[in-house]
Amino acid sequence: MKKIIKTRLDSCYQKVQFGVALIDESDSIWYINPYFQKITGINKEIISKIPFQKLIVERNIQSYLDFKKNFFNSTNSSISLTKLGIKNTNSGETIFDLNIGMEKENEKNFLILFLIPAKNEKAVIHETKEHPTNSKKPSFFNDSNLNNTLLHKIWNHADSLLFILDKDGYIKQLNPTAENRTGYDSAEIGKNKIDLLNSEQKSRLNQTEWLSLSSYISDLDENNYLEKRTDTSIIKKDGTNLEVALTLVRLPPNEIFKEQTYLGIAEVLEKERILKHELRKTQELVAIRTRFISIASHELRTPLNIILSSATLISKYLELKKTDQIDLHVDRILSSVSYITRLLNDFLTVRKIEEDKIKMEYCSFNIPSYMNETIAELRSLLKNQQDIRYQHEGDLYINLDPKLFKHIVINLISNAIKYSPDNGKIEILSIKKDGYLEIFFKDNGIGISQADQEHLFEKFFRGSNALHIKGTGLGLNIVYNYIKMMKGNIFVKSQLGSGTTFKIVFEN
Numbered sequence: 001m002k003k004i005i006k007t008r009l010d011s012c013y014q015k016v017q018f019g020v021a022l023i024d025e026s027d028s029i030w031y032i033n034p035y036f037q038k039i040t041g042i043n044k045e046i047i048s049k050i051p052f053q054k055l056i057v058e059r060n061i062q063s064y065l066d067f068k069k070n071f072f073n074s075t076n077s078s079i080s081l082t083k084l085g086i087k088n089t090n091s092g093e094t095i096f097d098l099n100i101g102m103e104k105e106n107e108k109n110f111l112i113l114f115l116i117p118a119k120n121e122k123a124v125i126h127e128t129k130e131h132p133t134n135s136k137k138p139s140f141f142n143d144s145n146l147n148n149t150l151l152h153k154i155w156n157h158a159d160s161l162l163f164i165l166d167k168d169g170y171i172k173q174l175n176p177t178a179e180n181r182t183g184y185d186s187a188e189i190g191k192n193k194i195d196l197l198n199s200e201q202k203s204r205l206n207q208t209e210w211l212s213l214s215s216y217i218s219d220l221d222e223n224n225y226l227e228k229r230t231d232t233s234i235i236k237k238d239g240t241n242l243e244v245a246l247t248l249v250r251l252p253p254n255e256i257f258k259e260q261t262y263l264g265i266a267e268v269l270e271k272e273r274i275l276k277h278e279l280r281k282t283q284e285l286v287a288i289r290t291r292f293i294s295i296a297s298h299e300l301r302t303p304l305n306i307i308l309s310s311a312t313l314i315s316k317y318l319e320l321k322k323t324d325q326i327d328l329h330v331d332r333i334l335s336s337v338s339y340i341t342r343l344l345n346d347f348l349t350v351r352k353i354e355e356d357k358i359k360m361e362y363c364s365f366n367i368p369s370y371m372n373e374t375i376a377e378l379r380s381l382l383k384n385q386q387d388i389r390y391q392h393e394g395d396l397y398i399n400l401d402p403k404l405f406k407h408i409v410i411n412l413i414s415n416a417i418k419y420s421p422d423n424g425k426i427e428i429l430s431i432k433k434d435g436y437l438e439i440f441f442k443d444n445g446i447g448i449s450q451a452d453q454e455h456l457f458e459k460f461f462r463g464s465n466a467l468h469i470k471g472t473g474l475g476l477n478i479v480y481n482y483i484k485m486m487k488g489n490i491f492v493k494s495q496l497g498s499g500t501t502f503k504i505v506f507e508n
Helices: 002-010 034-040 044-049 058-073 148-157 176-182 186-191 199-204 213-218 270-320 323-354 367-381 402-418 475-485
Strands: 019-024 029-032 078-087 093-105 108-117 161-166 171-174 226-235 241-251 261-268 363-366 387-394 397-400 425-433 436-443 489-494 500-507
Touching: 019 034, 029 034, 029 044, 034 078, 058 078, 058 093, 108 270, 161 176, 161 241, 171 176, 171 186, 270 323, 323 475, 363 367, 367 387, 367 402, 367 425, 397 402, 402 425, 402 436, 402 475, 402 500, 475 489
Parallel strands: 387 425
Antiparallel strands: 019 029, 019 108, 078 093, 093 108, 161 171, 161 261, 226 241, 241 261, 363 397, 425 436, 436 500, 489 500
């Protein structure tokens, strides 16, 4: 294990801006990288004494344990779980996407955890109730500590954007770096009121969530000086965005600015964001490729073995002239070939969807007639004592693409059959009225966890409780895309062990 840590972990993950941890099956931590160490505040000397689940917020612990258990029982080499809250050093939590990979040493299994800061998620900080009432000015503002020469050098040569703002958020002064990066110069600043985040520019650029500097300033506590660091955007003179990490500092009045002013310190995040975006994109592509190879090889192996074994047995039964056994194995071969064909068709369909090559042909058809015909085709798939009950209410006709519609119905009913017990009841209800078609597919199967429901329609995603059941994770992704192509919506309501209800809606 020391070799893995030295060659695979220490050499690769010392400076990355995401968390990496190595754990064993008992949840003991063997390694964490500096980024994750900083987030959690764990001392590397005591990591072996802390189970990884102790770092997880309470509401996510069971999902994590189930997820990890299913991973060890599966054949996947990497799978992912999102929305995992990790306790941080600020008595709050940081939200991560969790990706897992496996390592083996001396017949012992280890997991490498990749914790990527979740997109559009910020750390949740629980603020303390204690608030100082007699804060003193930091020594940064003492004139004896910063003479004019040093201030001059900082202002003129800092890589950060520095600007002085008035109480209304208008720019009073820019340092050379800020002038270069925003496109404004000192002459314009003196003649015009310039708010780098004004409402006119926000409206023109269709930005609805921008933070105005004036409202930002008004939130500063009078007794605090270094406050309110946040990632935001400023608008340059040419109207384009500049992503920055912004800190505002309350400045005392001076000879130049008699009224209250503020120092803005902005660190440009463009490169950092691009690198994070490219890193996330690369990780997603690697994860998809890994899932594709794992699923394709696993799903193809079984039918190919059946074909091989049946072909071998057929040759023997020909010598013995056992025609009944020959017919049995011919059926097995045909069934396996049919499964492989469906599998390859799913892969090709996903490719066509991504390349926008699906051609739709709308026509009007009878809903209950079409549903009954499709259900009849699927009855041969029913398990022992399973039953499908269907009824229709309202108008009879709908105008959709019948091929795409049939694929949606077949997939949802097939899933209900696959994930329901032998005596399961599958109930289907279609309602056409007031210009809307609603179809409900209800089963009493294994159900879907809340965590899995968030990713149910993603490519190659398999529910954590369904990894042992044959499937590619493509069916619902295709269903979702077909429904969206016909301007519809799909909803899911489920609970583990209590079945699942899918609802699809079309306006027509």
